[in-house]
Amino acid sequence: MKITDFLKHNFRHFNAAALIDAAEGYKAHLDNNGKMMVTLAGAMSTAELGISLAEMIRQDKVHIITCTGANLEEDVFNLVAHDYYERVxxxxxxxAEEEKGLLDRHMNRVTDTCIPEMEAMRRIEKVILEEWQKADNAGESYFPHEFFYKILLSGKLEEYYQIDPKNSWLMEAAKKNLPIIVPGWEDSTLGNMFAGHCISGDIKNVHTVKSGIQYMMYLADWYTQEAIPESTVGFFQIGGGIAGDFPICVVPMLHQDLERDGIPLWGYFCQISDSTTSYGSYSGAVPNEKITWGKLGIDTPKYIIESDATIVAPLVFAIVLDQ
Known part of the structure; x- marks a missing residue:
């Protein structure tokens, strides 16, 4: 039995039914010539979401991604150091003593998965520092994801691959030069490393890596070009936080701050989250709250799946891919 057939036969109520509805809405949006932004919060790359997300990118089911700095880099960490990871x-x-033991072994824990510092983080740092310095010396500046695209497409890391690169979502994104937005990149391991190299003088110009403000300007241009009436842009949000909060605000910014006419609202919205809205959590807010902020409209298809994204997202993708 196909995954899609199994899900549609068994997932009939509650969050299970919401999953089916959201996936069918995703497909309908694409069928109507829509484009889709996928946002990645949490530790989706360390959860190896790339196994399913890379296929979504290959089949043009994703047209732009917004992610945290951690998700940007951790997909590459997994690509080059997978065999050194440890599950706990x-x-x-x-x-506390056992946690200290992991630190002493340079094993940084993300829930049940430990990322090896030397094989993952330091290996990437060496290669990307060369690109940072090259741009710095030339007086050039690039977005964080563009530096990753450079090192992935250069083949400099190929000898270290420990998974099939077809399961790296960032590799597939690099091949298509997919637009990526990375707000708050500074809050990441490589962001910290970049700051350190600026402090030590290895990098002379802190603006060698572009900032979140420039990302918002880039997104405003992209959305203005792509969200024409015949091809609106949908918003598929995995988790909460800055990965979702930052890009969805581009629409009210275009309307309210730039006073541009003819810019459509987001054409589809789905969020996978287990955040609790009653605590004042924006990440857990029901989609209708976004109407009050000028992000979604009354008729925008809206879905929320209150569940674990590591379980739910691959299943939604399976339906979209008709697997």
């Missing part, structure tokens, strides 16, 4: 399924029961 009993992570809930680790003592």
């Amino acid at each position: 399924p009993h992570y809930r029961h680790l003592s």
Whole structure:
């Protein structure tokens, strides 16, 4: 039985039904010549969402991605150091001393998965520092994701690959030169490294890596060009935080701050989240709240799946891909 057939037969109520509705809405949006932004919060790359997301990119089911700096880099960490990762399924029961033991071994834990510092982070730092310095010396500046595209497409990391590169979503994005927005990139391991190299003098110009403000300006231009009435842009949000909050605001900015006419609202909205709205959480807010901020309209198809994105997102993608 196909995954899609299984899901449609068994997922009939509650969050299961919301998953089916959201996936069918995603497909309908694309069928109507729409484009889709996917936003990645949390640790989706370390959860190896690339296995399904890369195929979505290959089949042109995703047209732009917004992600945290962590998700940008952790997909590449997994690409070059997968065999050195360690799973800790009993992570809930680790003592403080055991956590310190992981630190001493340079194993940085993300829930049940430890990322090896030397094989992952430092290996990437060496290669990307060369690109930072090259741009710095030439007086050039690029977005964080563009530096990653450079090192991936150059083949400099190829000897270190430890997974099939077809399961790296960033590699597939690089091949298509997919637009990526990375707000708050400074809040990432490589962002910290870049700051360190600026402090030490290895990098002379802090603006060698472009900022979040420039990302918003870039997104405003992209949205203005792509969100024409015949081809609106949808918003598929995985998790909450800055990955979702930052890009969705481009629409009210275009309307309210730039006073541009003829800019459509987002044409589809879905969020996978387990955040609790009653605590004042924007990440857990029901989609209708976004109407009050000028992001979504009354008739915008809206879905919220209150569940674990590591389980839900690959299933939604399977339906969209008709697997």
